[in-house]
Amino acid sequence: MIIEIDFNSDEAIYMQLCNQIIYGIATRAFSEGDALPSVRKLSEEIGINMHTVNKAYTVLKDEGFVKVDRRKGVVIAVDINHLEDLKEVKLELLRTLAKASCKGISREEVHGLIDEIYEEYGGYRA
Amino acid sequence: MIIEIDFNSDEAIYMQLCNQIIYGIATRAFSEGDALPSVRKLSEEIGINMHTVNKAYTVLKDEGFVKVDRRKGVVIAVDINHLEDLKEVKLELLRTLAKASCKGISREEVHGLIDEIYEEYGGYRA
DNA sequence: GCGGTTGTTATACATAATATATAACAACCG
DNA sequence: CGGTTGTTATATATTATGTATAACAACCGC
Numbered sequence: 001m002i003i004e005i006d007f008n009s010d011e012a013i014y015m016q017l018c019n020q021i022i023y024g025i026a027t028r029a030f031s032e033g034d035a036l037p038s039v040r041k042l043s044e045e046i047g048i049n050m051h052t053v054n055k056a057y058t059v060l061k062d063e064g065f066v067k068v069d070r071r072k073g074v075v076i077a078v079d080i081n082h083l084e085d086l087k088e089v090k091l092e093l094l095r096t097l098a099k100a101s102c103k104g105i106s107r108e109e110v111h112g113l114i115d116e117i118y119e120e121y122g123g124y125r126a
Numbered sequence: 127m128i129i130e131i132d133f134n135s136d137e138a139i140y141m142q143l144c145n146q147i148i149y150g151i152a153t154r155a156f157s158e159g160d161a162l163p164s165v166r167k168l169s170e171e172i173g174i175n176m177h178t179v180n181k182a183y184t185v186l187k188d189e190g191f192v193k194v195d196r197r198k199g200v201v202i203a204v205d206i207n208h209l210e211d212l213k214e215v216k217l218e219l220l221r222t223l224a225k226a227s228c229k230g231i232s233r234e235e236v237h238g239l240i241d242e243i244y245e246e247y248g249g250y251r252a
Numbered sequence: 253g254c255g256g257t258t259g260t261t262a263t264a265c266a267t268a269a270t271a272t273a274t275a276a277c278a279a280c281c282g
Numbered sequence: 283c284g285g286t287t288g289t290t291a292t293a294t295a296t297t298a299t300g301t302a303t304a305a306c307a308a309c310c311g312c
Contacts, residue, residue, distance in 0.1 A: 012298080012299060012300090013299080013300075014299080014300090019221055019224070022224045022225055022228060023220075023221075023224045025224075025228045026223075026224040026225075026227040026228050038257080038258065038259080039258085039259070039260095040257090040258085040259095048300080048301085049300060049301045049302075050301090050302095051300075051301075051302090052299080052300060052301080054259075054260075055299090055300090057259085058260095064229075065228060068258090068259065068260095069258095070258080070259090070308065070309060071258085071309065071310075072258090073257090073258055073259075074258090074259080078228050078229065078230075080229055080230050082229075082230070082231075085226070085229040085230075085231060086231060086235065086239070088225075089222060089225065089226045089229075089231060089236070089239065090239050090242075090243070092221075092222040092225075093222060093236075093239055093240070093243055094149075094243055095145055095148075095149075095218075096215060096218040096219060096222065097152075097240070097243045097244065097247065098145070098148045098149045098151075098152040098247065099148055099152075099211075099214075099215065099218075100211070100215045101152040101244065101247040101248070102148060102151045102152050102191060102204050103190075103204065103206055103208075103211040103215075104204075104206050104208070104211075105208075105211060105212060105215060107240065107241070107244040109212065110215070110219075110240050110244070111237055111240060113212075113215065113216050113219055114219070114223070114233065114236050114237060114240065115233070116216075117216070117219055117220055117223050118223065118227065118233040118236070121223065121224065121227040122227070138269085138270060138271090139270080139271075140270080140271090164286080164287065164288080165287085165288070165289095166286090166287085166288095174271080174272085175271060175272045175273075176272090176273095177271075177272075177273090178270085178271060178272080180288075180289075181270090181271090183288085184289095194287090194288065194289095195287095196279065196280060196287080196288090197280065197281075197287085198287090199286090199287055199288075200287090200288080
């Protein structure tokens with residue numbers, strides 16, 4: 001899993017980290033139980049501060065993507081609360097699709113995009 | 127069109143304004159050519175600073191949702207660039223669906239959410 | 253136990269983003 | 283002319299973001 005940070009982006013570094021790790025879980029680069037690099041190693045590897053990595057890990061923990069294992073450090077551990085998760089995803093979709101609808105993007109086109117993306121992600125895991 | 131600002135939200139006020147106006151266009155509360163309240167009136171009505179409203183209008187202008195009419199002020203004017211728009215929507219969906227896929231939300235469930243939302247938005251305008 | 257690791261917390265600092273407050277400007281309208 | 287429009291400029295306060303250094307308890311391998 002290669003993590004790339006765009007220092008010219010308007011998106012905060014810790015948020016880029018979060019999104020790339022979530023993307024890594026979705027694309028199976030990370031699996032349940034896998035350990036992430038320690039805050040010190042990852043910060044040194046990327047060339048950023050330790051606290052920036054720690055903030056990303058804290059957000060991922062709060063959002064239920066990782067947990068802290070006293071022996072292994074931070075490990076992938078997806079916490080599922082289906083109704084809650086659906087609600088949050090719908091909220092984000094409401095924003096994105098408002099833009100899409102305004103711009104004349106049809107429902108069928110959106111369904112097509114969903115299929116393209118889920119082909120990459122592979123969908124639900126057994 | 128009633129605009130509600132949550133001052134306890136972690137989302138910037140000008141961004142909440144943008145999103146609500148885009149939502150208003152999607153739900154047909156605003157139509158092409160309709161004038162938005164002036165920066166001074168809207169800021170007074172909501173109880174925020176004039177520049178905050180102006181920043182929201184500037185973002186909407188840059189993203190192609192409104193334009194400035196010397197006589198009517200800021201009016202709804204959706205600028206369509208289909209390929210560009212599709213690309214941006216797909217980028218946002220990549221983020222949202224990565225989360226969804228991690229959380230075990232199936233492709234079919236996402237399609238269902240899309241249909242629910244597009245029912246409210248009404249889809250493409252003739 | 254020792255040395256090194258883990259996440260975590262505290263403090264301090266610098267920069268950028270956000271929001272407010274006043275003020276002024278050209279362009280337009282009745 | 284008087285009042286509106288968006289726009290720009292300046293100044294200030296607060297928060298968010300990122301860095302820097304240091305320390306802590308808990309754990310691991312030796």
